[in-house]
Amino acid sequence: MATPSPVLLLSATAAALGLHEFVLRRVEVDHLSLPIIVTASTLFWSTAYHSGFLFATSLAAAFWVPLTIWILLYRAFWHPLKNIPGPMGARLSKFWALKTTYETNFHYHNVLVALQKQYGDYVRTGPREVSIFDPAALQPVFGGASKTSKGPFYDVLEKSLHLNRDKPFHRQRRRIWDNGMKDSLADFAPRVEEFTEQLLTRLHKDNGKLVPLLDYATYYSYDVMTALAFGDAMGFIKGDSSGAADSILATFTNGLSAMGYMYHMPWLLNALTPFTSIAGPLKEWKDWSVVQMKARMAKPDTKPDFASHLINNSQDCLNILLGDSRLLVTAGSETTSTALTFTFMHLACHPHYMRAVRKEFREHLDTYHCDHPVPFLDAVIDESMRMWPSIFFGSQRLTPPEGLNINGHYIPGDTIVTIPPFVMYRDERNFARPNEFIPERWTTMPELVHNKTAFQPFSMGSYSCAGKALAKMELRSVIGRVINEFDVVLPEGFDEKEYFANVKDHMSSGPPPQMVRFVKLKE
Ligand code: HEM
Structure with missing residues (x-):
């Protein structure tokens, strides 16, 4: 040979x-x-x-x-990052993050906390990646005037407002989203309340039975988002979802573990992207959303809504319209269901806060509107998101070619930087008693918040959450109205420590499945 x-x-x-x-x-x-x-x-x-x-x-x-x-x-x-400390494995390859994710059973958020303790505020967590735990980095990395751009993670899957790295495209598209959100806020409130009503009806039927909390929160958020994106809900709360809808939901929930690995290696996700349109579970989601969107486009616009706003502003490109409609569902569902789940869990673990939320909600009942602040309820939601943010991913940014000076640290150009929220929220420099659930820190005990800017559950700057107002409406509506009528009761033998120790990092945070009882109040 x-x-x-x-x-x-x-x-x-x-x-x-x-x-x-x-x-x-x-x-x-x-x-x-x-x-x-x-x-x-x-x-x-x-x-x-x-x-x-x-x-x-x-x-x-x-x-x-x-x-x-x-x-x-x-x-x-x-490498230009050779002087930034970090584990040798991480300096050599992102396979280190993959291995660590596997070994810790998706507890990469805890790994980052340990890395901060060992190496300080600037840690090299990948060959060209630095994880920053210094709150002074928030403005230079994410602020409106920041010179950073999105990192390679945003090249994956299909192009949308979120998944692209083209600044002018993002600016133009974001303007469309922001105008649509502003014009639709009045339309969102009755829709959000309609789905909360459906959820309450289901909880009344289930009164006192053990129900899967995360599933119910997921049903709610997917129904709201698909209704907003395509006109019709998937029908999960009512229990009349189609086989296709069930299968799509299963794809998303089962795919979470894969995301826990893939977000460390966007190049791998990138290589797989073309195949998602050819076969497999994501193809089913894409085909379903095309049918829904075509049906929505065929409907006469009696009352303009957010979907019609996107349709009217995407005339020249059906792919962008589809990308953004799917984004609306994916960005708005998992995040909201996670926040709902954790807030209910915290209230169930601390019944005196549940009673305080109920008392306040009833006092505000005459003026209640899910778009208006309800101070203690909002504080409970914020505190829950501080302890367990919906997204663990520290939003990759790329430093400009000349590099970035942050608080006396020079980060060379073309470096991927991230600021992992979980670590920021558990840092005593930002929050006193950071591992305790104390909603009063957002109301009567401001001395427990040392650095309010560190709390950015919806991110900040040009790429921050486009649906924050809507998310807050959903959270207020569901938590306020459900707690007004029900006690959330945990089953015998429930172990709070164990529950929260089992939260996984799938890029979004993954609450463990948990059965709870919604028990109708006697009065
Ligand atoms: C509790 C609920 C929510 C949380 C915690 C949350 C959080 C976030 C965060 C942290 C980002 C930045 C992601 C990144 O940097 O890559 C983001 C982006 C985004 N979110 Fe949300 N979100 C929530 C609900 C929603 C809802 C209901 C919608 C639906 C309208 C939505 C739509 C979006 C969009 C479109 C983006 C991309 C914005 C852009 O790139 O300009 N989110 N969200």
Whole structure:
């Protein structure tokens, strides 16, 4: 069997080192993962076909082995981030985060807390990634005047307001969203209340029975969002959802674990993206949403709503309209259901706060509107989101080419920076007694909040949550009205510590499944 000549082997090695020095060191290739895999495989198999398997394998080894060793040496010793402390595994590869996620059973948020303790406020958590735990970094990284841009994570899946890195496109699209949200707020309130009413009807039927809390919160949030995005709800709360709707919901909830790994490696998600339109569970979601959107577009617009606003402003591009409508559902569902679940769980664990929320809600009943603040209820919701934010992901940003100076620390250009919210919220510099659920810190005990800016559950700056007002309406409506009529009761033997210790980091935070009873009040 033929083997490559020494000159050819040396040329392959030289090509590998040249590729690293002149391309990989300077250009981000995360979004090219699929073309790279396809080109490398095609070259390998065509060489094997023409010159034999041994020949192709020897040549591939002469290219890939030195390239890998060189990349690892560069990352460990010569990379511009070499002076930023962090675990050696993380300096070499993001596979370290994957391995850690696996070993801790999706408790990467706790790993970050430990890293802060060990290495300080600026930790290298990936070859070109720095996790920052310094509250002074919030403005320079996320603030309106920040020079950062979105990181490679935002290149994955389909293009939408959220998943894109094109600043002018985002600015233009965000204006459409913000105007639509502003014009639709009055329309949202009755719709939100209508679904809360459906939830109350179901809870009355279930009175006192053990029910799966997270599932019910998920049914609620998916119904509201699909109604807003496509005109019709999926029918989960009423219990008349279609088989397709059930299967789509299962895809999203079962896919959470995969996201727990994938968000560390956007290049892998990127490589898989084209396949999501060809086959598999995400194709079902896409096909379903196309049918829904076509039906919605065919309906006469008797009363303009947010969906019609998106339709009217996406005339020239159906793909963007579909991307944004699906975004509305995905961005608004999991986040809200998680916040609902954790707030109910905190109230169930602290019944005196449940009674205080009820008392206040009843006192405000005459003037209640889910769009208006209800101070203690809002404080409970905020405190729950502080303890357990819906999103653990620290929103990747890329530093500008000239780098970024933050509080005396220089972060080189083209570095991925993240500020993980869970760590910020559990930091004593920001919140006194950070591991305790104390809603009064947001009302009568402001001395327990040392740094209010550190609390950003909806993120901040140009890319912050577009649905914050709507989310707050849903949370107030559901928590206020349900607690007004029901006690949330945990089953015998429930262990609060164990429950919260089992919260997982799937990029969003994953509450463990928990059965609870909604018991109708006697008065
Ligand atoms: C408790 C509920 C919610 C929380 C905690 C939350 C949190 C967040 C956060 C942290 C981001 C920034 C993500 C990033 O930087 O990558 C975000 C973005 C976004 N959220 Fe929410 N969200 C919630 C509910 C909603 C709802 C109900 C909607 C529906 C309208 C929504 C729509 C969006 C959109 C469209 C974006 C992308 C904005 C952009 O890129 O300009 N969210 N959300």
